[in-house]
Every structure is written in C-alpha cells, then in structure tokens.
Amino acid sequence: MIPTDLQQAYNEHCQIRLTQYQAAMQAAGRQWLIVDSGGLQTRFLDDTTYPFRLNPYSARLAPLQSFPESLMIIGHGEQPALLLYQPEDYWHAVAGLDCPAIEQRFTVKTFSQIERLLQEAKAITGGQAVAYLGERPQRFDHAQPNPTLLLAYLDFQQAVKTGYEITCIRRANQIAAKGHQAVAETCRTTTSELALHLKYLEAIDASDDTLPYDNIIAGNQHAAILHYTLRNDEPQSMNSLLIDAGATYLGYCSDISRTYGNQPGLFADLIAQLDTLQTALCDSIKPGVVYTEYHHQASLGIAELLVDNNIITCSKSQAKEQQLAGVFFPHGLGHLLGVQVHDRGGHQADTRGTPNPPPEKYPHLRFTRTLATDQVFTIEPGIYFIDQLLKKAHSDGRGKHFNWALIETLKPFGGIRIEDNVRVTEQGSENLTRPAF
Known part of the structure; x- marks a missing residue:
C-alpha cells in the first residue's frame, strides 16, 4: 500500500498529523476521538451501492480507500487504534491490510461483525469526553458529533502539507x-x-x-x-x-x-x-x-x-x-x-x-x-x-x-x-x- 521509499516519510507525516489531531482534541475539550471511515451508501430502492469515498479526516492519516466501515480511535498518549471491518463474505472481495508502515503507527484489530467493531470502539473510549468525526453519529450516542472547534483546528492546519x-x-x-x-x-x-x-x-x-x-x-x-x-x-x-x-x-x-x-x-x-x-x-x-x-x-x-x-x-x-x-x-x-x-x-x-x-x-x-x-x-x-x-x-x-x-x-x-x-x-x-x- 505505502511503498518502501515512502515509509519513513509516512511515519514522520503520521507523527505530525496525530499531534495536530491531539491538539485539536485538547482545544475542543475531548479526551478521545473516533474517526469513521464512512460506509457504503445504498441507492434508493435498490440493492447496489454508490462508490465508496473515504472520510477525508481518515484519509489524512492512512490511505484506507478500500476499507469502509472502519474506525480510527485516537487518545492522548496512547498509540491510536485502527479497527478494520473484514467480513466473511463470498459475495464480495474483502481487502486485506498488508502495510508495515500503517501497522507501525496504529494498533490494528480486525472484526468480521460490525457490532463487535462498534462495541470495541465504545469499550476503548468509555464515556470520557469523546468526539466523533463522520456521517453516522447515531452509532455513538456517547460522543459529541463533529465538534465545530475540532474541525476548524484540523481544517486550518492541513493546508500546510508534510x-x-x-x-x-x-x-x-x-x-x-x-x-x-x-x-x-x-x-x-x-x-x-x-x-x-x-x-x-x-x-x-x-x-x-x-x-x-x-x-x-x-x-x-x-x-x-x-x-x-x-x-x-x-x-x-x-x-x-x-x-x-x-x-x-x-x-x-x-x-x-x-x-x-x-x-x-x-x-x-x-x-x-x-x-x-x-x-x-x-x-x-x-x-x-x-x-x-x-x-x-x-x-x-x-x-x-x-x-x-x-x-x-x-x-x-x-x-x-x-x-x-x-x-x-x-x-x-x-x-x-x-x-x-x-x-x-x-x-x-x-x-x-x-x-x-x-x-x-x-x-x-x-x-x-x-x-x-x-x-x-x-x-x-x-x-x-x-x-x-x-x-x-x-x-x-x-x-x-x-x-x-x-x-x-x-x-x-x-x-x-x-x-x-x-x-x-x-x-x-x-x-x-x-x-x-
């Protein structure tokens, strides 16, 4: 996924961006941050989906364009977690993560059921001042959805590229x-x-x-x-x-x-x-x-x-x-x-x-x-x-x-x-x- 010649640069990039995410959380008074990759959207009265588009706040931390329904969990002082949804599915191909650079920066866990993945996210974050970034805040009623101050901090900082x-x-x-x-x-x-x-x-x-x-x-x-x-x-x-x-x-x-x-x-x-x-x-x-x-x-x-x-x-x-x-x-x-x-x-x-x-x-x-x-x-x-x-x-x-x-x-x-x-x-x-x- 991330080629060998970019792995060191990615490691440095991740450190910079994660530090900014933690500073944004602090400015917004949040102890934990859940970043939702987004999901597959079903067309109206149909059983087909629109092409998946990764949440940009996930994309700035890892190229997970093939991993819908996944979550990043960011705290203060802990290595962030990456919870990947990898169902047992014979109808569709399921992407696997084979990227040492990402596995070095995140504690990666895989789940075959979305319910178990969501339970893990809630267990990690508890009820301690949680923020959520994404389009499905109803999944995390214990989290503040898309805090304006947190988003503004990240949006301003991302203009300068690593x-x-x-x-x-x-x-x-x-x-x-x-x-x-x-x-x-x-x-x-x-x-x-x-x-x-x-x-x-x-x-x-x-x-x-x-x-x-x-x-x-x-x-x-x-x-x-x-x-x-x-x-x-x-x-x-x-x-x-x-x-x-x-x-x-x-x-x-x-x-x-x-x-x-x-x-x-x-x-x-x-x-x-x-x-x-x-x-x-x-x-x-x-x-x-x-x-x-x-x-x-x-x-x-x-x-x-x-x-x-x-x-x-x-x-x-x-x-x-x-x-x-x-x-x-x-x-x-x-x-x-x-x-x-x-x-x-x-x-x-x-x-x-x-x-x-x-x-x-x-x-x-x-x-x-x-x-x-x-x-x-x-x-x-x-x-x-x-x-x-x-x-x-x-x-x-x-x-x-x-x-x-x-x-x-x-x-x-x-x-x-x-x-x-x-x-x-x-x-x-x-x-x-x-x-x-």
Whole structure:
C-alpha cells in the first residue's frame, strides 16, 4: 500500500498529523476521538451501492480507500487504534491490510461483525469526553458529533502539507499528466468527448471511481460551461478542447487543466497568452502574500490581455476600474489541494475557524489566506465566452466596451482554462505540474 521509499516519510507525516489531531482534541475539550471511515451508501430502492469515498479526516492519516466501515480511535498518549471491518463474505472481495508502515503507527484489530467493531470502539473510549468525526453519529450516542472547534483546528492546519503529502501530490500530477498527454494527441482528430475521457482513463490505468473528481472533457462551445461533465458521445471536429482532469496517489489529488486549439488564429493566440500569464503567476508565488492578491493580479492581467486583443475596446485602466475581466473570468484563481480536490480551510483566519471570506468583488474565490511554506493549491486563470454573463453585461451597460462581432467569432470555441498545482517554498514556489509534462 505505502511503498518502501515512502515509509519513513509516512511515519514522520503520521507523527505530525496525530499531534495536530491531539491538539485539536485538547482545544475542543475531548479526551478521545473516533474517526469513521464512512460506509457504503445504498441507492434508493435498490440493492447496489454508490462508490465508496473515504472520510477525508481518515484519509489524512492512512490511505484506507478500500476499507469502509472502519474506525480510527485516537487518545492522548496512547498509540491510536485502527479497527478494520473484514467480513466473511463470498459475495464480495474483502481487502486485506498488508502495510508495515500503517501497522507501525496504529494498533490494528480486525472484526468480521460490525457490532463487535462498534462495541470495541465504545469499550476503548468509555464515556470520557469523546468526539466523533463522520456521517453516522447515531452509532455513538456517547460522543459529541463533529465538534465545530475540532474541525476548524484540523481544517486550518492541513493546508500546510508534510513531505509525504507533497510527494503524493507530485506523483498524482505525474499520473494525470500521462492522461492529459494522451488526450492532447487524440483531440487533433475527429472524436467524441466520451472517447477522449476513455482514452484518459486508459492512459492512467484508472476507473471513474478512482478519479478525484468527474473529468471535464469539453469540446468546442462546451468549454464555456465551467463544470461540464456530460461527455457527448457523437464524434465531432474539436476546434477547441478544454480538459480539466486529475488523478490520485495514496488518496492525494492532482487537479490539472489544459486547453487546445486546433487551428491558428485569435483563439490559439489567447491560449498562448493566458499560458504566459498563468506561468508568471505560478512563478511569482511566495510566502507571506495573501492569496487574494494573486487573484487580483490575474484579473488585471486578463483585462490587459482582452484589451490587447481588441475583445474589450476601452482603455486598460478603464477595463480594470470597471472590473470588466470578471465577465470573462467568473471563477476564483484557485483552491487548496490535498486528499480533497477542494481542501477545507480556505476561508479560515485561524485554528478557531474565524471566517475570512472572499472580498465582495471576488465572491467565488475559494482561498483567501496568507501563503505559508508547504501550502499546496491550484493556479487556474481562465477566459470564457459565456452567453449568460455576456447577456448580463450587455443589459447593464458594461457591454458597450465589448467588441461583439469578435466575441461572436470566439463563442464557438467556448473558453480557456490553464491550471497547475503549486507548492509554496521558503523563498518562492515549486510547480508540481509542469515537470510532469
């Protein structure tokens, strides 16, 4: 499960994270913590289940993606326990744990019956100030479910990644890059979005269930839909293609976007220019700067780019003052990244969960904190030609500064997004994505 070359790093990672979990418990006045891996959810009026998704608070301590119905028990001073559910079942395959690194950090016990597993958890924790993290608090009526202060403490701390986590995210980027390259080679021909999605899965040796999020494979005008996941199965000429797709490694995610244009002209020029802007933003990352400032710089840069290409017809200063770039760049510049694609804690000011919301002019920004060494997040500026936003700009007067004839020629291409995963270093940044390509 955890390869030999990462076992020492995992051991150090576990020590750091467990210390943080215990500090969070102390801040919340809890002596014990039960972390539920989660269970298999049955579909409505059916006997099949949805794919299992591991509780992120379990995933940060061990890659247990194949162990639903299991529990971690964390106390103060004791080695934490890992209670694994391993039923005697001839209908389904049951995963076994064969990982010395995890067995070194946890006292592992296996149970063939859920009732016995729950009894063991209650016997260990007793009635002493117990907290529970998970979606089934009714199983532990002696525990405080999902304490706000405990969650806020963990969410704030997890933004800074350990060496083990950074390596996992770097490897997840290397895996995803193979899929992106396979799609880039195929999208030059007549094909379908579904075929490109399947090509991506084949290239990274994955199934839909193991992806960190639903792949966005958006051809032509579909690229104007920010989270397009329908995947048309009809072959078509891909005059443009936006692919936003990632991969996982030991539970940690990558999140990468690229855009391709299949003919020379303005759209291809816009891709190249946005790529230059995005690379400059990544290179400028350094600790001590508030992430919101980078979103502001991205907005200013996109405004200049749109004016330079005569898409916006007023002066650069006027375009910036009236925030005209927001019509074409409606989302935030990026988000925290870890065992969740959108890691929690992006809008927190401290470990107590004090809100740090985005400014009113950038309402969709997911990350507003001051950058610190070893934080990992995405940088993903975009330019889109979205009917809904363009119509609104036309009706409220901002559209008087737009070159509508030129915009009409660009709308069939949909839009552009370029996204890398970036780590903050002591002096600057490390791009975890570009080397993988």
